[in-house]
Amino acid sequence: MRTPAAVFVDLVYLARLREVLGIASERVAIPAAVVTVGDLRALLAARGGTWAIELAPERAVRIAVNHTLVEPGAPLRSGDEVALFPPVTGG
Amino acid sequence: MRTPAAVFVDLVYLARLREVLGIASERVAIPAAVVTVGDLRALLAARGGTWAIELAPERAVRIAVNHTLVEPGAPLRSGDEVALFPPVTGG
Amino acid sequence: MTVRVQAADFDLTQAVAELHGGDARVGAIVTFVGTVRDLDDAASVVSMTLEHYPGMTEKSLAAIEAEARARWELRDVLIVHRVGELRPLDRIVLVAVTSAHRGEAFAACEFIMDFLKTRAPFWKKEETPAGSRWVDARTTDDDAAERWKTR
Amino acid sequence: MTVRVQAADFDLTQAVAELHGGDARVGAIVTFVGTVRDLDDAASVVSMTLEHYPGMTEKSLAAIEAEARARWELRDVLIVHRVGELRPLDRIVLVAVTSAHRGEAFAACEFIMDFLKTRAPFWKKEETPAGSRWVDARTTDDDAAERWKTR
Secondary structure (H helix, E strand, O other): OOOOOOEEEEEEEOHHHHHHHOOOEEEEEEOOOOOEHHHHHHHHHOOOHHHHHHOOOOOOOEEEEOOEEOOOOOEOOOOOEEEEEOOOOOO | OOOOOOEEEEEEEOHHHHHHHOOOEEEEEEOOOOOEHHHHHHHHHOOOHHHHHHOOOOOOOEEEEOOEEOOOOOEOOOOOEEEEEOOOOOO | OEEEEEOOOOOHHHHHHHHHOOOOOOOEEEEEEEEOOOEEOOEEOOEEEEEEOOOHHHHHHHHHHHHHHHHOOOOEEEEEEEOEEEOOOOEEEEEEEEEOOHHHHHHHHHHHHHHHHHHOOEEEEEEEOOEEEEOOOOHHHHHHHHHHHHO | OEEEEEOOOOOHHHHHHHHHOOOOOOOEEEEEEEEOOOEEOOEEOOEEEEEEOOOHHHHHHHHHHHHHHHHOOOOEEEEEEEOEEEOOOOEEEEEEEEEOOHHHHHHHHHHHHHHHHHHOOEEEEEEEOOEEEEOOOOHHHHHHHHHHHHO
């Protein structure tokens, strides 16, 4: 739990995830109970519909905070850029 | 042991071995007792001097018969091209 | 140490000249070029579009390169990855590594590719006669990256 | 499958174009280029002369290539080895391999180099400020070739 000051993060959706969710980026205020990247993913999945399907725990979704891949336990800070995307396929 | 018909082989010396032995190639008649590549090497070492030093059993000498690397037990046939050279260092 | 993300094609001779330059301590140059195939998982590929995540791409490639340099004695590394629309036979990616000896150059080049394939934020979308589709990640790529942990 | 022994330099872009050609089944191109260093075993190298054994050279390179093709699924292989006098920064050898996937291309290219280093009849003579000397074979090259037996 954090202090009650509003916490905003910038979300970025990439590749197939951007297409199926129909959104490229958004700025969201996150509740005090949302402390980690995993909490954030659950929060977004709770939007239901395609969000629930695509971000379900069994789906492979990679998350980067400020351009670095992180594990679900990574903490969130106000102003973070959080990117959600499918496993990479370049090269 | 072979039939007494004369057996000739063409010897080729390469790289450092050509330089220290002072010979690039020669055609030699080999005695009936010289049956393998190993026998031939011993025959040449028996010339003494630099030959004895360079072809001594403990020296690394590679031998190819008709352009293929062989082991000392490989047989010799009349007309073979037998090359003697140091371990290779290309690439 | 150079990392470039660009739409333009690259030239192998020029890229290696840039890397090798006047460095006479280099004895080995290994390059990897990935190219677009006309067939993927039994489907004909008409074209493919490569998308990336600007900012993270350069950062992740630089991190992969730094890890390779920590593991092996390298003289220099160049990574070029193309984005945008590509067609069969087109070049996608170049990884070039210089080192005094070949063992290091081979290992580092393959290491960089294995990690690029699993950690750098690029995605391929293929156009096939049956429509477009995002390419699925391969578990063989995860396996390839995984094996470096035990080396 | 092409093997060339020549005094002339080679161009990487041109060599790879020749190899990749119109083959859209190729997804991976690995090249190795060996270059002359200005320092070998702590001695300055002014120039080096590469000698080979004509006839055996082509035969041994073709045999090495055939062995690589028997081990891995390759699309094509090109080997170019220079002979004659070379100077620091000059290219000595090129091994280029195309394959559908990178694992095969990396393994085959390194395999070919390891066997070329221990089986192909080339010898280097270096000119140093202290005089000329034939380069000694390295046991590390024997070790590199040896490890493929257990793979």
